[in-house]
Amino acid sequence: MTPGPCTRPVPAWTPAVPLALAALAWLAGWTPVALLLAGVSGGLAISLLAAALRSAPAVEAGDLAAEPVPPDPPEAFDPGPVPEPGADADPAEPDVADEEPSPAAAPAEIGEPSLAETEESSPGPEPAANLPADVLLESLPEMKRAVEILSGHLSTVVDDTNGAAEGVVGRLGEIDSVVGQVVAAVEEASEAIASLSSGEAARVDDLEEIGRYLDRRGGQMDDDRSRAEAVLRATEPLSAFTRTLRDIAMKTNLLALNAAIEAARAGEHGKGFGVVAEEVQALAREAKAAADQIDEGIAAVVGTIQDQLRDTLSKEALAKEKALLEQIRESVARVGRLREISSRMHEQVDTLSHRASELVMETMAGVQFQDIVRQKIEKVQEGMRDLVSWWEQVGRAVEDPSAAASIRSFQLADMASGYVMASQRQVHEEVAGVGAGQGAPPADDGPAIEFF
Amino acid sequence: MARIYLVDDSTTMLMSLKAVLEKAGHQVMTASDGRKGIELVQKAGKPDLVITDLNMPGMDGITMIRELRKLPTMRFTPILMLTTESQQAKRMEAKKAGATGWLVKPVSAKDLLAVLQRVLPRAGAAAGR
Numbered sequence A: 001m002t003p004g005p006c007t008r009p010v011p012a013w014t015p016a017v018p019l020a021l022a023a024l025a026w027l028a029g030w031t032p033v034a035l036l037l038a039g040v041s042g043g044l045a046i047s048l049l050a051a052a053l054r055s056a057p058a059v060e061a062g063d064l065a066a067e068p069v070p071p072d073p074p075e076a077f078d079p080g081p082v083p084e085p086g087a088d089a090d091p092a093e094p095d096v097a098d099e100e101p102s103p104a105a106a107p108a109e110i111g112e113p114s115l116a117e118t119e120e121s122s123p124g125p126e127p128a129a130n131l132p133a134d135v136l137l138e139s140l141p142e143m144k145r146a147v148e149i150l151s152g153h154l155s156t157v158v159d160d161t162n163g164a165a166e167g168v169v170g171r172l173g174e175i176d177s178v179v180g181q182v183v184a185a186v187e188e189a190s191e192a193i194a195s196l197s198s199g200e201a202a203r204v205d206d207l208e209e210i211g212r213y214l215d216r217r218g219g220q221m222d223d224d225r226s227r228a229e230a231v232l233r234a235t236e237p238l239s240a241f242t243r244t245l246r247d248i249a250m251k252t253n254l255l256a257l258n259a260a261i262e263a264a265r266a267g268e269h270g271k272g273f274g275v276v277a278e279e280v281q282a283l284a285r286e287a288k289a290a291a292d293q294i295d296e297g298i299a300a301v302v303g304t305i306q307d308q309l310r311d312t313l314s315k316e317a318l319a320k321e322k323a324l325l326e327q328i329r330e331s332v333a334r335v336g337r338l339r340e341i342s343s344r345m346h347e348q349v350d351t352l353s354h355r356a357s358e359l360v361m362e363t364m365a366g367v368q369f370q371d372i373v374r375q376k377i378e379k380v381q382e383g384m385r386d387l388v389s390w391w392e393q394v395g396r397a398v399e400d401p402s403a404a405a406s407i408r409s410f411q412l413a414d415m416a417s418g419y420v421m422a423s424q425r426q427v428h429e430e431v432a433g434v435g436a437g438q439g440a441p442p443a444d445d446g447p448a449i450e451f452f
Numbered sequence B: 001m002a003r004i005y006l007v008d009d010s011t012t013m014l015m016s017l018k019a020v021l022e023k024a025g026h027q028v029m030t031a032s033d034g035r036k037g038i039e040l041v042q043k044a045g046k047p048d049l050v051i052t053d054l055n056m057p058g059m060d061g062i063t064m065i066r067e068l069r070k071l072p073t074m075r076f077t078p079i080l081m082l083t084t085e086s087q088q089a090k091r092m093e094a095k096k097a098g099a100t101g102w103l104v105k106p107v108s109a110k111d112l113l114a115v116l117q118r119v120l121p122r123a124g125a126a127a128g129r
Helices: A009-013 A016-028 A031-055 A061-066 A092-099 A101-121 A133-265 A267-366 A369-399 A401-406 A412-416 A422-432 B011-023 B034-044 B061-068 B088-097 B109-119 B123-128
Strands: A449-451 B003-007 B027-031 B049-052 B079-083 B101-104
Touching: A133 A267, A133 A369, A133 A412, A133 A422, A267 B011, A267 B109, A369 A401, A369 A412, A369 A422, A369 B011, A412 A422, A449 B109, B003 B011, B003 B034, B011 B027, B011 B109, B027 B034, B034 B049, B034 B061, B049 B061, B061 B079, B061 B088, B079 B088, B088 B101, B101 B109
Parallel strands: B003 B027, B003 B049, B049 B079, B079 B101
Antiparallel strands: A449 B101
């Protein structure tokens, strides 16, 4: 619709596209992509401005604007205190003012008086004269500084994102190393446990063996005792029998004595009885001897059985038990060492996982930078829109002098009004100067954490 | 464990802080501006702590604090500002509105948890109120 210099509707949004992409990239976590896009966006915006300035009627601003379009705008626009007469970047600036006559050719003459007026009433909304020459004159340095400020903002964004990205990468690295330490600790412990537990399995077998032995041994003792008791019980009727034998022997002996007495009284006729009596007496003696022998035999058997039992209980059994007890002691010691290793590992893993958890939390907290960057970029976008729309107004005024009345010169102070953080004000002040009345309200920042 | 309400228009902020606070064992609910923050208190009940942004579309953080302090249940509940803004003038405004403290974004997880230790009522006291 507008011929010549004005090609605005498109450019107004051009920087916003890569910026939006950059924001998306942030959200997706593609830091380098986002940085690149943010850079592209800044570059676009500035080349856009350059184009706008270049196409501005008659102003020799093409050079001025073209210069601040290096391949990597945010870096190049480091918001260091820019000496007013613009050392390297803008030898054009003062010249622009000098060369003003050309843009405004005819209008300038009429504009002169109104320039004086506006200077008195500035800074403030100033209805310009019916031609924008004075407005242009006044606004050009402002616009140059506005671009510097916006670039400064983008530089801080780049710093923010670099810092955040480095923080995230650093913390991820630390998390990785902590996880590595956990893995190492677990490996070490599991090796120790493995080396012990092959022995440990054997010890478990030992314990089972001990149990079985104790069971077996208990049974064995019972068997031994009951067998001994059975033997002793079996000898009791034998003793009774030997008593009977002795009784028989005694009575037989008495019988033999009586027979001998009777034989003596019968004289010659009793001689045969006497022989029988002697034989019976001999039998009685033999019977007694047999009973004594049986008694001795029983005693010997009982004694032997008891001795045998005692032997069984003491010698080999004790040796075996001793060995088993030794095994038990070793097993217990191994279990103790296992517990020591496991508790040490537990401690180590606890410490490390606590550290990892802290790092993870800090990484999550680090995402906050996105909010800060978002606000800064929004402010930059806003500033660019303001610049573009101001140029649109100028363009319209050039074509239609009746529109010129509504144009006011570009005011840096307008940009400052929406700042929400100290770094924004700082960048602004570094370029615009605090005392110039163009800066933000003087920074009066409190501590990062304050309790009321 | 405390019940914490986060009020911020940035979903990234909400996501980040919620993750940190939940990892620290707290129960977290979120709202995207001051008006919704008040609604959250009215619907879900009194929290142990509110952390709010300053600049939000809709109702800003300081206005929300002023409104919340009118509720009888919220008179003593700690409310922290967490914002990119660090100017004294705004701090004074928040203090007058009834804010408990002021944190400048970004806040590290360590600092945030230390602040919580300080402002959260002890478990017993929380139950008493």
